[in-house]
Amino acid sequence: QLQLVESGGGLVQPGGSLRLSCKASGFTLDYYAIGWFRQAPGKEREGVSCINSIGGSTNYADSVKGRFTISRDNAKNTVYLQMNSLKPEDTAVYYCAANLAVRCWIATTNYDYWGQGIQVTVSS
Numbered sequence: 001q002l003q004l005v006e007s008g009g010g011l012v013q014p015g016g017s018l019r020l021s022c023k024a025s026g027f028t029l030d031y032y033a034i035g036w037f038r039q040a041p042g043k044e045r046e047g048v049s050c051i052n053s054i055g056g057s058t059n060y061a062d063s064v065k066g067r068f069t070i071s072r073d074n075a076k077n078t079v080y081l082q083m084n085s086l087k088p089e090d091t092a093v094y095y096c097a098a099n100l101a102v103r104c105w106i107a108t109t110n111y112d113y114w115g116q117g118i119q120v121t122v123s124s
Contacts, residue, residue, distance in 0.1 A: 047106025
């Protein structure tokens, strides 16, 4: 069974950090472009960051540039999202998604596989 499982979410104070992980099972991520998306209550799902399957090129939403870093470890079949300088407006359910492609994108949610999502809450 093909699955993506997110972990690492939780409650953090403004200015704090979290690292989200997205681990694949049932398939290898080597040839998959990976995206991270988030959805806050009452809002549409939005792209946060993504990483190409080959070459490692990355893309970030303007709202997270300079604060978030996406990376992948194909040996561990895992993609990470390091989130620093977190703000209350980063509060959302975060999802990882995989697409059998070289290039990634965050403008649309057109990905083949999705994780179940994990809550990130930034609050004092």
